[in-house]
Amino acid sequence: MWRYEKRLQYPVNISQTNPKMAQFIISQYGGPDGEAAAALRYLSQRYAMPYEKGKAVLNDVGTEELGHFEIIGAIVHQLTRNLTPQEIEDSGFGPYYIDHTTGVWPQAAGGIPLNACEFQSKGDPITDLFEDLAAEQKARSTYDNILRVVKDPEVCDPIRFLREREIIHFQRFGEVLRDVQDRLSSRNFYAFNPAFDKPQARSGKTDS
Template sequence: MLKITTMFHHVKELQFNARVSKPDVRFAKLLLEQFGGPNGELKAAMQYFVQAFGCRKSNPDVYDMLMDIATEEFSHLEIVGATVQMLLTGVNGELKNAADESDLTKMLDGKPAKENYIHEAMTNPHFFVVSGGTPTLTDSVGNPWSATYIMGMGDLTADLRLNIGAETSAKMVYQNLMKFTDDPLVLESLRFLMTREVAHFQMFEAALNSIQPNFPPGILQSDPRFSNKYFNMSNGKDFKGPWNEGKSPEMGEDWQYIASPLEHVQQTNGLLDEKAKGTERTEKSVQKKNKSISAKRKAEADKAAPPEKGVMSW
C-alpha cells in the first residue's frame, strides 16, 4: 500500500502584481515564448517537478528546494498567462462580436491594426483563431509545448547542471523580450521574472556545491590518459587560455596541448598507446574511486527504498 500526502494549494493572488498599460497583440504573441516555449515557465516547472521525485528520500533537502522552485515556476507561468491575457484586452470581445463586423483598429491607437492582426493570425492561427484570444501552450510561432523540452538524468549533479543551463536560457529570453516593448508596467513584470531566473541559477549552483564529490557528473571517473588533453583540431590562428594551458579547473590536472592531433594519433597507434601525463591519477586510483562512489550512491538509494512494516510511505 502506498501513502501519498502531497498537496497543492492555489492562492488567488499573483506572486508579482503584473500590470499592463495598454493592449499589444504582437507582444502578447512574443510573450507566448515564455508560456509554452522550450525555455519557458511550464518547461522549468515540469523539469524541476519531475527531477524531484528521484531524490525524495536520498536527498530530502534538494527535493525540498526543487519542489519549491518548481511551484514558483508555476506561479511565474500564471504571471505570464495573466500578462498575455491583459495584452489581448479587446481581442477576446471583438472575436465574440459575431453579429457585427469587428473593429480591431481601436486596439492600437489608430494604426492599421486589423491588417496587423490578420497577419499575426496567419503566422499563428491557433493563438488568434482557435483559442479565441486566450493564452495557448505554444511558443511564439505556434509550436505546441512538448515534454521533449524536459531534461533529467536521474543524477542530481547532472540535473542541477541542466537546471543552471535552463535558468540561463530563460534569463536571456526575458532579457531579449524586454527589447520589444516600451510598456513600463510590462517591463516591470519582465524584470521581476528575469531576476528570479538569476536567483534560481544561484540556488541550483549552491545545491550542486553542497554535493561532494560532484565532478564529473554521475559516478564513473574519467580516463586519466585523456581527461587533460587539448586537441588543436582547427587550422588558422591558435589561441591559448585557461581551457588549454595551466591547470584544469575541476580536477587540477595540467593541460596537455596537442598541437598536431593527426601526428599524435599516428604515433600512439590511434591513441591506444596513449600515456597519462600531467596528472596524479592512475587507472588503479580511478577504479578505486569508481567503487567507492558507486558504493556511496547505492547506500543512499538503498536507504531511501525499504518499506516500514510492509508499507511504503512518501
C-alpha cells in the first residue's frame, strides 16, 4: 500500500531527557485525540467511503498518521532513555516505569490506555467526515496545549510540524465533505437513504 523509507517524516533529535515532559506528549501517542486513534479511524473509514476522492484522502491521511505516531514514539523514547532511578522518582515517572520500564506504550497523559471506543467508523460518509473534521481540531488543540507547557526547542520543533499537519488534514477533509455533499442528489446529507425524508404513503386504514 505504501513504501516505508525507514526514516521519520520529520527529524527528532532531542539531547536532554525529560520524563515529565514525556508524560504530557505521550497523549498524542495513545490518547483519545492521538495519532494511533487517527490512523485507525481513517484507515477503517475508507472502506465504506463510496467516492474515490474521499477514499484516497482517508487512505493518504491515515497512512500519514502512522508516520506521526512514529514521530511521537521517537520523542517519548528520546525524552526517557537512560534515566537514573533518582530521575525517575523526582519526575513522577515512577508509576509508568513500574509498568513499562521506559518502553513506549500507547496511553493518554492521564494514564488511560488506547481505546478504540474513542473513535467511530460509522459507514456513512457525512457522519464520518464530520467526526474527522472534529478529530483534527481536537488533535490540533492538544498540540496547542503541549506547546503551552513544553519549552524545549528540540521538542517544540517536531510538535509544531505535527500541529501544522493537523490543520492541513482539516482542510483536506473539508474539501472531501464539500465533494460528497455535491454528489448527493437529494442534498439532504443521506448517502444511501434519501427516502427517510419523503412523506410516508398512507395505508388507507382508519382507526376503529
